[in-house]
Amino acid sequence: MKKKVLTVDDSRTIRNMLLVTLNNAGFETIQAEDGVEGLEVLEGANPDVIVTDINMPRLDGFGFIEGVRRNEKYRAVPILVLTTESDAEKKNRARQAGATGWIVKPFDPAKLIDAIERVTA
Template sequence: MTKVVLTVDDSRTMRDMLRLALAEASFEVVQAVDGVHGLEVLSQTEPDVIITDINMPNMDGFGFIEAVRRDERRRGTPILVLTTESDAAKKQRARAAGATGWIVKPFDPAKLVDAVRRVAA
């Protein structure tokens, strides 16, 4: 059965790179442009894994993760943060919000796919 990955990132280029890497690994990819849009997409799909950026307009990644975790049905959905940020305080804030893991941009497609496979199992 095909695993579904929701990617939430305001950069079209990054969304395209994620879609390409994940689709090549046989994942179905659903995309959103920011946290608000991500919550809208979540109301219509059941992703196995969520990948989100932190720095986005309208609702940032922290707010998005917190909103996802408030939904009982989504408490167990793995959330990977994909960001240019590498600050320890931000990593801790993401963990406290409910993030499962952290990947720094630019990402290695093979390592990204491996991380998604690990948490989607």
Template sequence: MSLRVLAVDDSRTIRDMLKLALTQAGFVPSLAEDGLHGLEVLGEMAPDAIITDINMPRMDGFGFIEAVRRLDGHRATPILVLTTESAPEMKARARSAGATGWIVKPFDPVKLVRALNMVAGPGGAQ
């Protein structure tokens, strides 16, 4: 079964890169341009994993993660943060909000796919 992945990022270029990488890996991607849009898309699907940026308009990644964790069906959905941020306090804040993992941009598609399989694939940390 193909993993369904919701990717949330305000950069069209990053969304396009994620769509390509996820599709090539056999995943089924859904895309959103910010946290609010991500919550809308989340209401229409049941992803096996979520990838989110931190710095976005309307609703940032921290707010998005917190909102997802308040939803009954998504308290345990793996959430990977994909961001240019690398400060330890940002990572700690994301973990506190409910993030599962952290990947710094620019990203290696192979490592991203490996991380998704580790947290959401068969035998992953769901």
């Protein structure tokens, strides 16, 4: 069965890149544009792994991760943070919010797939 990935990113460019990369790698992809939509989509999506941006309008990545971790049903889903933020402080905040791992931009398909493989069985 195809693994399902939920991606949350406000940039149309990055969303498209994620979509192409993930589809090519044989994943089923569901997309949301910000944290609020991400949490809305989560319920029906039942993803195997989540990839999220940090800087987003309405609800940022930190808030989104916390939201997922509070959700009784999905709190154990691995969440990868996709971000250009490199300083340790941001990464730490993401970890404290409950991120499983991270992928540092610039966007690199190989890195993305590798990270997803690492956190999924």
